[in-house]
Amino acid sequence: xxxxxxxxxxxxxxxxxxxxxxxxxxxxxxxxxxxxxxxxxxxxxxxxxxxxxxxxxxxxxxxxxxxxxxxxxxxxxxxxxxxxxxxxxxxxxxxxxxxxxxxxxxxxxxxxxxxxxxxxxxxxxxxxxxxxxxxxxxxxxxxxxxxxxxxxxxxxxxxxxxxxxxxxxxxxxxxxxxxxxxxxxxxxxxxxxxxxxxxxxxxxxxxxxxxxxxxxxxxxxxxxxxxxxxxxxxxxxxxxxxxxxxxxxxxxxxxxxxxxxxxxxxxxxxxxxxxxxxxxxxxxxxxxxxxxxxxxxxxxxxxxxxxxxxxxxxxxxxxxxxxxxxxxxxxxxxxxxxxxxxx
Amino acid sequence: xxxxxxxxxxxxxxxxxxxxxxxxxxxxxxxxxxxxxxxxxxxxxxxxxxxxxxxxxxxxxxxxxxxxxxxxxxxxxxxxxxxxxxxxxxxxxxxxxxxxxxxxxxxxxxxxxxxxxxxxxxxxxxxxxxxxxxxxxxxxxxxxxxxxxxxxxxxxxxxxxxxxxxxxxxxxxxxxxxxxxxxxxxxxxxxxxxxxxxxxxxxxxxxxxxxxxxxxxxxxxxxxxxxxxxxxxxxxxxxxxxxxxxxxxxxxxxxxxxxxxxxxxxxxxxxxxxxxxxxxxxxxxxxxxxxxxxxxxxxxxxxxxxxxxxxxxxxxxxxxxxxxxxxxxxxxxxxxxxxxxxxxxxxxxxxxxxxxxxxxxxxxxxxxxxxxxxxxxxxxxxxxxxxxxxxxxxxxxxxxxxxxxxxxxxxxxxxxxxxxxxxxxxxxxxxxxxxxxxxxxxxxxxxxxxxxxxx
Numbered sequence: 001x002x003x004x005x006x007x008x009x010x011x012x013x014x015x016x017x018x019x020x021x022x023x024x025x026x027x028x029x030x031x032x033x034x035x036x037x038x039x040x041x042x043x044x045x046x047x048x049x050x051x052x053x054x055x056x057x058x059x060x061x062x063x064x065x066x067x068x069x070x071x072x073x074x075x076x077x078x079x080x081x082x083x084x085x086x087x088x089x090x091x092x093x094x095x096x097x098x099x100x101x102x103x104x105x106x107x108x109x110x111x112x113x114x115x116x117x118x119x120x121x122x123x124x125x126x127x128x129x130x131x132x133x134x135x136x137x138x139x140x141x142x143x144x145x146x147x148x149x150x151x152x153x154x155x156x157x158x159x160x161x162x163x164x165x166x167x168x169x170x171x172x173x174x175x176x177x178x179x180x181x182x183x184x185x186x187x188x189x190x191x192x193x194x195x196x197x198x199x200x201x202x203x204x205x206x207x208x209x210x211x212x213x214x215x216x217x218x219x220x221x222x223x224x225x226x227x228x229x230x231x232x233x234x235x236x237x238x239x240x241x242x243x244x245x246x247x248x249x250x251x252x253x254x255x256x257x258x259x260x261x262x263x264x265x266x267x268x269x270x271x272x273x274x275x276x277x278x279x280x281x282x283x284x285x286x287x288x289x290x291x292x293x294x295x296x297x298x299x300x301x302x303x304x305x306x307x308x309x310x311x312x313x314x315x316x317x318x319x320x321x322x323x324x325x326x327x328x329x330x331x332x333x334x335x336x337x338x339x340x341x342x343x
Numbered sequence: 344x345x346x347x348x349x350x351x352x353x354x355x356x357x358x359x360x361x362x363x364x365x366x367x368x369x370x371x372x373x374x375x376x377x378x379x380x381x382x383x384x385x386x387x388x389x390x391x392x393x394x395x396x397x398x399x400x401x402x403x404x405x406x407x408x409x410x411x412x413x414x415x416x417x418x419x420x421x422x423x424x425x426x427x428x429x430x431x432x433x434x435x436x437x438x439x440x441x442x443x444x445x446x447x448x449x450x451x452x453x454x455x456x457x458x459x460x461x462x463x464x465x466x467x468x469x470x471x472x473x474x475x476x477x478x479x480x481x482x483x484x485x486x487x488x489x490x491x492x493x494x495x496x497x498x499x500x501x502x503x504x505x506x507x508x509x510x511x512x513x514x515x516x517x518x519x520x521x522x523x524x525x526x527x528x529x530x531x532x533x534x535x536x537x538x539x540x541x542x543x544x545x546x547x548x549x550x551x552x553x554x555x556x557x558x559x560x561x562x563x564x565x566x567x568x569x570x571x572x573x574x575x576x577x578x579x580x581x582x583x584x585x586x587x588x589x590x591x592x593x594x595x596x597x598x599x600x601x602x603x604x605x606x607x608x609x610x611x612x613x614x615x616x617x618x619x620x621x622x623x624x625x626x627x628x629x630x631x632x633x634x635x636x637x638x639x640x641x642x643x644x645x646x647x648x649x650x651x652x653x654x655x656x657x658x659x660x661x662x663x664x665x666x667x668x669x670x671x672x673x674x675x676x677x678x679x680x681x682x683x684x685x686x687x688x689x690x691x692x693x694x695x696x697x698x699x700x701x702x703x704x705x706x707x708x709x710x711x712x713x714x715x716x717x718x719x720x721x722x723x724x725x726x727x728x729x730x731x732x733x734x735x736x737x738x739x740x741x742x743x744x745x746x747x748x749x750x751x752x753x754x755x756x757x758x759x760x761x762x763x764x765x766x767x768x769x770x771x772x773x774x775x776x777x778x779x780x781x782x783x784x785x786x787x788x789x790x791x792x793x794x795x796x797x798x
Contacts, residue, residue, distance in 0.1 A: 011573040018569040022562035029559060030545060033552030040550070097423070117543050119640065136640030140422045158418055159642060174639070185639055202629065202755035202763075270485040 043071035048089055048335065055079045055092035057127045058104035060342050066099055067091065068315040069335040077108070077129065082341070085318075085333040094129045098141045099338040101125070103150030105178050109141030109157075122155050124178050133180050138172055143248065143297050144338075147211035151178050152234075154209035154217070171207040173219065175234065187239070190232065192221055194241040199223055206230070206239065208248035208297050212255055220247045220260075229258065229278070243283055247273065248297040250306075252323070253343070256280055259288075259298040259306050259323060267293070275308065277323050290321045290329045301341050309337050395514035396523045398574045399507055400530030405567035406470060407531055410496070411538025412560045413477065416546065420553045425484055442494070443501040444738045451505035451734025452598065455727060459513070459578040462506040462730055467571055469503025472496075474564035480557045505734035510579040512721030512729055520721055521669055524714030525661020532654040536647070598731050606723035607732060610670075611739045613778040614716060617677050618743030619750075620771035622684075622764075624649065626751055627705060630687050630764055635698055645702065652706020653713075660710045661718070669719035670782045676711025677775050679704045684768035688761070716740070 006014070043050070050073045057064070063085055067078040073091035077099055081087045096108035097120075106125030111118050120137035122144070139159035146153050154175040176183040184190075187206040192199045201223045209219045209232070221230040221239055229246035230239040249260040257280060261273035271293030278285045288306065298308040306323050309316040314335035321329040332339075454465035476496040483489055508524075515523035541563075542556050549555050601607050622630070628645045631637070664672040683704035686697055717733060724732030747767075754763035 005577070006573075015569065015573055018566060022566050022569075026559040026562040030549055030552065030555045033545075033549035033555035037550040037552060113547070116540060118546075119643075136638065138639045138642035140418050142422060158422055172639070172642075185636075186633075189633070200756050200759050202626070202752050202760070269487050 040070045040074060041072060044069070047071070048086065050078060050089040050091050052093060053079075053090035055090055055129060056104075057101045057106050057125065057129065057340075058342055062342065064099075064101060064340040064342070065318065065333070065336040066096055066338045067335060068312075068337055070314065077106075080333070085336075092129050094125070096338070098144040098155070099340070100144045100146050101340045101342065102146040102148055105146050105150035105153070107144045107146050107153040107155060109137065109144050109155055120157065122153070122174075124153055132178065135174070135176065135183075142171070143173075143208050145209050145211060145297075147214050147217075148253075149214055152176070152211060152214045153178055154211070156207040156209070171205045173206045173209060175209065175217070177214075182234070184234065184237075187219065187232065190237045190239045192223070192230065192239045192241070194223070194228060210249050210251045210258070210297070212251060218249045218251060218258060220249065227263070229260070243278060243285075246278065249278075250298045250300060252300050252303055254303050257323065259300065261294055261296070261298075275306065275321070277306075277325070286325045288321050288323065288325055288329075289327050290319070292329075299339050299341070301339075307332060307339050307341075309339075392519060392523055392526060393514040393516075395575060395579055396511050396527060397530075398570065399511055399514075400527045402470070402567050402571045402575070403507070403527060403531040404534035404537075405563055405570065406473070407534030408538045408541060409477065409560045409564035409567065410473065410500075411535045412542040412545075412556055412563070413480065415539035415542045416553060416556050421486075421489070424551060424553055443497055444742050446498050446501035447505055447738050447741070448598075448731075448734050450502035451509075451730040451732075454506035454509060454730035459727075462510045462513075462579060463571070463575055463577055465730075466503045466506040466510070466575075467568060469499045469501070469506075470564070470568045470571055472499030472502065474499075474561060474568055477557050477561035477564055481554055505730045505737065508717045508721075508733045508737075509729040510575065512717065512733070513579045513726060517722065519665060520718040521661040521664030521672070521715055522658065523661070524718045525658040525664075525710070528661075528710070528714040529654050529657040532650050532657065536650055536654065598728075598735060601724060601728055601732050601735060604723065607720075607735070609781045610716075610720060610723055611736050613670075613673075613781055614736050614740040615743040616774040616778055617771070618740040619747050620767055620774045621677075621680065621744050621747055622751055622767055623744060623748045624705075626748065627683070627687075627701075630760055631698060631701055633760060634687055635694055637694070637698055641698070645698075648699065648702030649705045649709065652703045653709040654706075656707050656710035657714060660707070661714055664711070664715045664718060669715050669722065672711050673715050673719055674775060674779055674782065676708045676715065677771065677778075679711060680708040681768060681771050681775065683708065684764060684771065687764050688768065 047069045048067070050067060050069060050071055052073070055064070055077060056062070056079075059079070061082050062079040063082050064077055064079050066075060067073060067089055068075065069089070073089075075095045075097070076091040077094050077096055078089040078091045080089050094108060096110050098109040100107050104127035106129060108123045108125055110121060110123060112121055120139070120141055121134045122137055122141075123134040124132040126132050137155070137157045139157035141155065141157050143156040144154070152175060154173060156171050156173040159170050159172050173187045174183065174185050175187065187209075188204045190206075192204055203223055205222045207220050209217050211217045215234050217232045217234070219230055219232055219239070221228050221241065227245055227247050228241035229243040229249055230241050232239050245262055246258070246260045247263070249258040251258055258278045260276055260278060262276040262285070263272045264274050267274075273293050273295060275288045275290045275294050275298060276285050277288060290308075292310065294308050294310065296308045296310075298306045300323070301307050301320065304323055305320055307318055307320045310319050312334055316337045317334045318332045318336045318339055319329045320332045321327060450465050450469065454461040457464070473496050476492050476499070479492045480489065483492055511523055511527055512520060541559070545556050545559060546552055602611070624646065628642070631645065632642055660672060660676075683701045686701050686704070689697065716736065720733050720736045721729060751763055751767060754766055758766075
């Protein structure tokens with residue numbers, strides 16, 4: 001350890017070398033990523049054909065989703081023929097990270113590119129995807145839903161509030177009327193009851209709203225390391241736990257069943273969830289034929305069929321499986337996310 | 344291990360390789376320093392902070408750019424790129440905190456070995472460990488593994504903190520120590536504020552270029568280690584010549600010996616007591632957001648408010664600490680926090696202005712306590728156990744704050760948010776009163792800085 005320290009000029013020289021080498025690596029990595037990003041702006045041969053055009057939210061002959069196919073329309077809400085989801089895509093020009101629609105109303109969670117940082121906002125869309133009003137978001141978008149009447153919307157974002165402890169995440173879920181009235185910015189302020197007891201904990205998180213009507217909804221609430229299916233009521237501002245271990249519920253069009261992701265015992269911690277269906281009258285839960293882990297709020301294509309996203313070559317693909325536990329899943333469409341089936 | 348010829352030849356204060364400015368500071372007459380708390384010598388020395396402090400500040404600045412780049416993009420990366428739900432990620436925080444406390448103590452203890460050469464070595468290992476975690480993030484794609492990498496990253500942070508603060512305290516004259524720590528904390532916070540901006544620029548240049556962010560973060564972190572290795576002296580010289588002679592007298596168990604020193608005991612007791620009533624940042628922001636019903640888009644900006652106030656106030660308050668006494672300012676900082684609690688308890692009127700006031704008070708609290716506690720600890724701990732002493736006090740504080748988080752969460756569950764904050768405020772007032780009593784005799788900084796400053 002008795003070596004003579006380097007001279008000052010030698011140390012400055014070594015610093016210069018380090019700056020050049022590290023700077024070179026940094027610039028190289030950035031250029032590589034920039035080149036890859038640029039390639040995604042170009043349409044890939046063999047990919048689905050996407051062209052600009054008029055898109056409506058209330059056309060029952062069309063299905064809608066966020067296209068993830070490479071090209072200039074990537075991330076836009078696109079329409080495809082309802083009977084041919086892998087057919088040509090008509091791109092609306094509206095980019096959304098998360099999207100849902102019902103009765104001619106859309107909710108779009110999108111990024112806003114600012115000068116110093118990106119922010120997110122929720123935009124309420126009319127039937128021609130024109131913005132009606134928008135709300136700033138506190139974090140990264142994850143879930144969005146519109147009520148069956150199209151008069152109420154809800155969304156969930158992930159919030160990481162503390163930059164010094166980057167591992168503590170929480171969710172924030174908001175509900176608002178599409179006329180801009182009755183904003184509940186944070187459903188955690190509702191009174192939560194579990195097993196008949198009022199819960200006040202600071203660790204309450206609520207996410208994944210699915211609407212029964214404009215007053216009543218279902219969602220997931222978590223506290224003390226457990227998740228619950230809760231029934232929410234906007235009139236009384238209450239959340240009542242109905243059933244344990246339910247995340248991201250999705251109510252069937254006839255209002256009798258919920259599709260949801262269930263954390264299953266003994267599963268690989270990397271792949272903890274399976275797609276289940278809960279009968280609301282009997283509270284009987286049944287697995288679907290999808291045996292892979294899913295991390296999505298499923299959508300009911302009709303009263304018998306579920307559609308959900310799984311990771312794919314372009315980010316995500318849409319898959320479908322019968323809701324009654326029969327059959328096997330099959331891929332509905334590639335490079336797509338956030339499906340909507342207007343009725 | 345014998346001291347190197349270089350260090351023994353230049354055993355004056357601030358033996359700094361880069362030190363064009365160490366001359367005047369080294370020449371600061373010992374008598375004047377001992378004469379003490381008259382602010383004039385303090386001010387004069389303040390104009391020439393030893394370059395080791397600035398180099399360590401630079402290392403922290405660079406390292407914080409690197410780590411905050413990753414912190415800023417991590418939620419988006421997990422949700423948008425990997426499609427993971429980061430909920431429940433905080434579950435391991437308790438484990439991290441326990442391991443972190445242990446690692447910090449070990450880091451402080453190890454760094455005191457080697458007659459002063461240990462500080463740099465342990466700090467380098469800590470910085471290096473965190474740097475190595477960045478490329479690992481490119482390789483792991485599941486929550487448990489990402490959590491493990493972040494835990495190793497924190498381990499590196501835990502290892503390096505005490506030896507780094509020990510080097511700052513050894514490099515800086517006692518008369519300017521508060522300011523030296525203030526400058527270091529300000530540079531550290533500046534890096535933390537820059538990191539997210541760098542990440543943002545990268546993601547703008549390369550959409551979804553998270554791999555680029557992690558790679559650049561790695562390069563930046565390595566640069567920090569390089570600066571540390573090249574420009575921080577292997578043995579940061581003690582601030583007085585007495586240190587070398589004192590070394591053999593210290594028992595082989597400095598931690599136990601340290602806790603026998605009444606000053607260290609009092610300071611640790613106060614740090615723990617006050618830590619027990621210090622709400623975590625997340626709880627403070629949560630309470631603020633709930634209580635004032637702030638616009639949702641503000642939530643991500645709240646930590647920036649605290650950091651900006653911390654950045655602006657760290658240096659001036661450090662200098663104030665040198666004048667009026669570090670312990671006194673440490674207590675005053677907690678009164679700022681108490682005022683912030685008071686504002687949280689005010690009925691939600693005043694919205695934005697009130698939120699701003701709470702954040703300024705919160706930043707002032709950090710500026711008046713974080714580096715100042717380290718400086719006050721340095722006053723009470725002999726040089727050859729500086730790393731251990733800093734680690735003991737800081738670990739006590741961190742552990743106490745963790746206990747406070749658990750208790751506050753439980754109080755919130757049982758009584759609701761308002762009562763929980765009120766309880767924390769009453770507890771803080773009580774803790775501050777007890778601390779003022781405990782520290783009263785030791786208030787101004789003239790207390791002997793033994794053994795480095797034999798009276």
